[in-house]
Amino acid sequence: MTMAIGKTSYLHDLKVVFSNRDLIFSLAVKDFKVRYRSATLGFLWMLLNPVLQMLVLSLVFSFIVRIPVDVPYPIFLLCGLLPWNFMSMTLGIGASSLVNERNLVKKLYFPREIIPISVAAGHFINFLIALLLFLPVPLFFLKTWSWALLFLPIPILLLALFTISITSLATLSDAFFRDTRFIVEALLMVWFYATPIFYPYSYLTSLTGVIPRWIMPFVNMIRFNPMAGIISMFRNILLKGEPPRLADGLYVLIITTALLLFSFILYRRHGPIIADHM
Amino acid sequence: MNTVIRISNLTKTYRVYRQRRLLAAQPIHLLTRHVEGELLYALQDVSFEVGKGEIFGIIGHNGSGKSTLLKILSGITRSDSGSIEIQGRVTSLLELGVGFEQELTGRENIYLYGSLIGLPREMIEEKEQSIIKFSGIEKFIDMPVQSYSSGMLIRLAFATAVHTEPDILLLDEVMGVGDSEFQHRCFQAIQSAVERGVTVLIVSHGLSFIGSFCSRVMCLHQGHVAAIGTAEQVVHIYTDSISSREKICEISRDDLHIQFLPAGFHIEKSGRILTLARGLSVNLRKWESDFMSSEAAWTVVDLKEDAVHLRLRWGHWNLEVSWYIRIENNRTINWTIKTGRDLYRDVDDIGIEAMVSESYKTYILPEEFRDFPRTINRGFNMEYLLSQLQPRRFLGVTGSTDPKPSLVLDFSKCPMTGSSMVITGGNMMPGHILQRMFPAESGQDTLEMQVKLFDQDDLIQFWRMHQKAFTVESGGLVIKLQNDSLTLDEQNTPLTREPGIHVRINNDMYSFPCEWEVLQANCDLQLRATSLQLPLALVWTFCSLENGIRWTLELEFLERLTIDDIRICIPVFSERGIIPDIGIPLVWDARDQMLTATPSFSEMSDFRTPGKFLAGSGIITSGGLGNE
Known part of the structure; x- marks a missing residue:
């Protein structure tokens, strides 16, 4: 192999990332093991957390503030909460991951995007296990067994790719500007409410005329939130037993592809000098 | 020669930022093409070639660009310009123990570390047994690494790195660790790798090690290639370059003469130089890094016949100290260091150091005179004779074989905090070092010292007076x-x-x-x-x-x-x-x-x-x- 500066092709760089899948896996497994090994309840926490979260939110939104949904509220909620938790935890933890792993970055060579990808991979294992355990609930209570289940990999894949793209961008930005992690924290807080997680999308349309007029444009912006599209795909499959809407899928696909390409280009350009900023 | 590494005109700059960078300001800077920070050349126009199977040594002062060069070769960072041609797979070992996870077992860490240095899983599986055997910690391999001693960790890391069968192995200052038996095994492992056609690049401070081990050596100086040649030639040039760099200024009175070089100052009495290498110098310690006076930018603020005011500035860290040096009489030099309280907020310690000639046979402490060991350890490590003990009011050396006056650093006017050290050099640095560290807590912004030169009788009188008083x-x-x-x-x-x-x-x-x-x-x-x-x-x-x-x-x-x-x-x-x-x-x-x-x-x-x-x-x- 002959290496020369700045002469590698896009395809070659993509191959390099792909050839490091063993490393992504090793790092993800390491994160997973380190996270749960020293805790007494071990990886049970992975399930306990969403369950607790679901209980609290269900209590609030089905008894105190009533949000009308046509299925049992906890099931409705969990359907949005699982994908959201995967995305928000990956982004929240991933944003500072390059800086946290600065020892590796300063002393070893590997494509830098591996780090955020491995964080996503670690949480993806979490997400898949939680999803598998939760899956029988709507299928059993709502009797939504149908061929639509075959579409389930699509929103899962889109969610994973969207999460990777946005986390990679945040991580890269954080490597150069440490403020990014705080911006991400703030963003995630707003984003949680701007995503139809604890309310159905239709709830927003019912707000017309109820809330002041000047807020409506902001509410309408939720339409462009890719997480809304992803969660709506999950809900269609799991709660209604219908295939996801094509419009949702296409929109998320376009956004995700654009973000992935953008972050790949940025990493190609700035990745090699990240070590200088650690 | 079958060239496997060909580097031409490599240049690497760093931008050093005084202030925090604002994320919000970046888009504006992009538009206005405003460039923040100062430019610092880490490497400038570096060219060299390394043949297959060579052991190529790289030496140079701190900050000369050695480590930056290895980082560029291993791909950790990118150069600004120039070309690199490398044939084969590169494995770098820039710091032992990096990439090891404390909570995982030794075996799990072999896999983690292996994949970090780019090995496919199948290859690690294949090599697992021989790695464990080489490291010699079979019994503990399934225990978490946090229970390992540092020696064990180093064994495991090195074992994994040499078993990856690279074509080119980059090592940065990692050979000086571990016990001598393991070191010996590492040397053998490298030797046998070289016999198999592996090319090795080593950065080291240990000149004797470089001298005995490397076929060719390159010396870097402030980012430039100062010399490339056989170990003997280059090591010679390197040791010379420490003491023969351009002079900043000089002051004198009668037969006492002080010369300022970018590393520190040298005292010459009746035509004999008492100090060597860095001479008398100051280094600031911040976290784990040393900021030596040799790395500072020196400004002569005020120069008189027998006195000088100098300002030393470590530019990219925004640290600054002032030196006031005055020849009081032909036997006493007043040396005052003003730091400013701001500086003490930024550094942990201030170290005052004197490197004196090897010809002194005895060192002086307030409590007694002691001889330096006669059989100086000729390894590449220095020997600490007095270290980290309570602060001494003065430190000195005497008993020079050629008639040089005794030299005493008198700290009577400084706070009695910190520690004192007496070090005698090995091959790396022939000579002795006297050192006093002042911790930042003392909050002192001025350190007043005296350098005193004595004849034998005066010295005894000075010492007695200190006792008697x-x-x-x-x-x-x-x-x-x-x-x-x-x-x-x-x-x-x-x-x-x-x-x-x-x-x-x-x-x-x-x-x-x-x-x-x-x-x-x-x-x-x-x-x-x-x-x-x-x-x-x-x-x-x-x-x-x-x-x-x-x-x-x-x-x-x-x-x-x-x-x-x-x-x-x-x-x-x-x-x-x-x-x-x-x-x-x-x-x-x-x-x-x-x-x-x-x-x-x-x-x-x-x-x-x-x-x-x-x-x-x-x-x-x-x-x-x-x-x-």
Whole structure:
């Protein structure tokens, strides 16, 4: 192999990332093991957390503030909460991951995007296990067994790719500007409410005329939130037993592809000098 | 020669930012093409070639670009311009233990580390057994790495790295670790790898190691290639370059001559240079990094015939100190370092260092003269003769074979905090180092020192005077202040043990640490100990009488202080059963093995206001001593 500066092709760089899948896996497994090994309840926490979260939110939104949904509220909620938790935890933890792993970055060579990808991979294992355990609930209570289940990999894949793209961008930005992690924290807080997680999308349309007029444009912006599209795909499959809407899928696909390409280009350009900023 | 690495015109710059960068300002900077920060050249126009199977050494001062070069070759960072051609797979070992996860077992870490240096999983599986065998820690391989000693961790890391079968192996200063048996095995592993056609690049400070191990050596100096050649040639050039860099300025008076080089200053007396290498220098320690005066930018602020004011600036860290050096007379040099309090917020320690010629055979401490070991360890490690011990009032060297005057660094006017070190160099640095570290807590913004040059007689007089000044004797009784501890001897037998006679307030051993000052030392001795913790000073007065020594203790409260309990404490050797008579009643404290006396103050509440109070007085007599 002959290496020369700045002469590698896009395809070659993509191959390099792909050839490091063993490393992504090793790092993800390491994160997973380190996270749960020293805790007494071990990886049970992975399930306990969403369950607790679901209980609290269900209590609030089905008894105190009533949000009308046509299925049992906890099931409705969990359907949005699982994908959201995967995305928000990956982004929240991933944003500072390059800086946290600065020892590796300063002393070893590997494509830098591996780090955020491995964080996503670690949480993806979490997400898949939680999803598998939760899956029988709507299928059993709502009797939504149908061929639509075959579409389930699509929103899962889109969610994973969207999460990777946005986390990679945040991580890269954080490597150069440490403020990014705080911006991400703030963003995630707003984003949680701007995503139809604890309310159905239709709830927003019912707000017309109820809330002041000047807020409506902001509410309408939720339409462009890719997480809304992803969660709506999950809900269609799991709660209604219908295939996801094509419009949702296409929109998320376009956004995700654009973000992935953008972050790949940025990493190609700035990745090699990240070590200088650690 | 079959070239596997061809580097031409490599340049790497760093931008150094004084202030925090604002994320919000970046888009504006992009539009206006505004560039923040200062440009720093880490490597400039570096070209060289390495053939297959070579062991290529890289040497240079700190900050000469060695590590940057290895980082670029391993792909960790990118150069600004120039071309790199490398044939084959590169494995770099820039720091042992990086990439190891404390909570995982040794075996899991082999896989993690292996994949970090780019090995496919199948290859690690194949090599697993031989890695474990080489590391020699079979028994512990399934235990978490956090229970390993550092030596074990290093073994495992090195074993994994050499078993990856790279074509090119990059090593940065990693060979000096581990025990000698393992080091030997590492050398063998590298040798046999080279025989298989692996090319090795090594960065090291150990010149003897580089000399005996490398086929060719390159010396970097401030980012440029200073020399490439055989080990012998280049090592020679390197050692020369330390002392022969361009002079900044010089001052002189009579036959005393001081020369300032970018690393420090050198003293020449009657045509003989007493110092070597860096000479007398200052380094600042921040976190784990050293900022040596050799890395600073020097500015001559004011230059006179026999005095100079210099400003040293470590640009990219925004650190600055001022040196004021004046030749007092042809035997005394005043050296004052002003740091400013701001600086002390940024650094942990200030170190004052003198590197002196190898011809000095003896070093001087306030308590004694000691000879440097005759058989100097010729390894590449230096030997610490006195390290991390309590601060000494002065440090010096004497006994030069060719007639050089003795050299003493006098710290009498500096705070008695920090540590002292005496180091004797190995192959890397022939010579000796005297060092005093001042920790940042002392908050001192000025350090006043004197460099004194003595003839043999003057030296003994100076040393005696320092001894005598702190001693009062009568009959066989001697009260002595030595190394900040007040001791009582009779007929050359110490009556008190560490930490000497002291005062405890509110049951804290408050008088340590404190700063001692000799106020008066004619017929009697007056000492003032200012506590570094409480707003309080002790004034001891000792006066030699015919029948003994009169002592007086006064307490000086600088601020309001609440005191519940105050005691004069005399730790003694209980097994000897000798109790000194100090003229006031003493109580035996069995727990701490010492005698205590509670001064008879009129009213406790009096101490709550600032002022000076008599705490007690009495006469120490030898007649009163007895066995009990």
